[in-house]
Amino acid sequence: MKQVIFNETGMPEDVLLLEETDIPEPKGHEVRIKVTARNINPSDVMFIRGMYGITPKLPSSAGFEAVGIIDKADEKGTLAQGTKVIFTAIGTWKEYVCIPAQTVIPVPQEMPDEVACQAFIxxxxxxxxxxxxxxxxxxxxxxxxxxxxxxxxxxxxxxxxxxxxxxxxxxxxxxxxxxxxxxxxxxxxxxxxxxxxxxxxxxxxxxxxxxxxxxxxxxxxxxxxxxxxxxxxxxxxxxxxxxxxxxxxxxxxxxxxxxxxxxWIESLSNESRQNAFKTVLGYLMKQDVKVDVAGTYPLEEFQAALEAYQQPGRNGKIILK
Known part of the structure; x- marks a missing residue:
């Protein structure tokens, strides 16, 4: 699979690399997700530069937020293969991600990837x-x-x-x-x-x-x-x-x-957390709240995507697919 990584912190255009690696195997409590889209957030850039609240464990992939399809279910079958989910993880600029099944959020299949990938943060x-x-x-x-x-x-x-x-x-x-x-x-x-x-x-x-x-x-x-x-x-x-x-x-x-x-999310009860997710997804599904997209790029064109992200006056998110 393809993934974007960095071996040292610094400016993204200087330290990010595209590499081929093996598709990961999930542990028993994890699902494997085939990532279909991720957006570029300021926190992603700060993380790559070593200026965020989470210190990267090098080498690290970039990105915190994405949408994808469950490619392999967890042992309990918490969510079925083929379920569309949004999630956060350290390192989403890769084709496959394995994360605990309890941390993903199912979303309707009809929600466009460009919207779903920016439906969390x-x-x-x-x-x-x-x-x-x-x-x-x-x-x-x-x-x-x-x-x-x-x-x-x-x-x-x-x-x-x-x-x-x-x-x-x-x-x-x-x-x-x-x-x-x-x-x-x-x-x-x-x-x-x-x-x-x-x-x-x-x-x-x-x-x-x-x-x-x-x-x-x-x-x-x-x-x-x-x-x-x-x-x-x-x-x-x-x-x-x-x-x-x-x-x-x-x-x-x-x-x-x-x-x-x-x-803030950790401070909520499970019920309050689920209600918050449901409310926000409801806003987006009904288009009571709209999100903008300024450009979409394949993962391997991450450098061009970063250039577009840095353009002053940009009106919308830059998406990596």
Missing amino acids: NPMTAFGMLEYSGLKEGEWVLVTAGASAYGKLVIQMAKSKGIKVACTVRRDEQKASLEKLGADLVINTEKEKLQKVIMEKTGEGVSVVFDAVGGILGAKALASLKSGGKLLAFGALSLDNIPVNSGLMIFKNLKIEGFWLTT
Whole structure:
């Protein structure tokens, strides 16, 4: 089978290699999945660079999220051969993956691979953060990197709950598409002063910030909170930490918390976890929430896929099939 691996951490274009290897045999509690599609997420790139919360055990394959068909069932027959499933694993940029049967999620055969392969990390993170935040109808949330796949999902899910959404972009041409999705306020931080616009439009600031960027933009987002507000940090696209103003934190009684999907899912009961999966898949199946695809590439053309992924202003996910 083909797989994309790296023997050392570094920039993906420098360290990733395509190789042929044997098809793996699953253990008794595992299923073997023939992977049919995977999307490229920021966490994939950070993992390859050695900058993620999980340290790669080298040599390692890349990728955390995928969809595929069960090629060989586990000994208990938990799921039948031929079942379409989504899953997360360390190393999905390969043709076959063996993982515990209990960790995969069946999805309808009619769900397109391009949708199914991005049905876990971003949709579940968007859903989880809205649940965890405690935001109520009529309250404001500010989403940095609003034009990202995650940002678009949060806008749509928040609107279904009556939550008001402000988001940041860096290009004027990104505004209209986010407003069409339901964003109440879209701010181009290259041209507009974030805190000034937020205070003018909301009156007192936002209740919660979902920050994927960090750095200076994270600090400006923090300053856009109303008294008693909270910033949930779940990414660091700028690769810089947020410079924190202690006086602001003290006198406005602000909070900064981290959010990692893995930790949130582990905190749920089995029933709550299944309900969350069912709700998110329901959104996607009914197309109440839509996901975008900017390009699709065969696995062996991963370098071209990475080039497309790095294009500024990209509108949608890059898929490896």
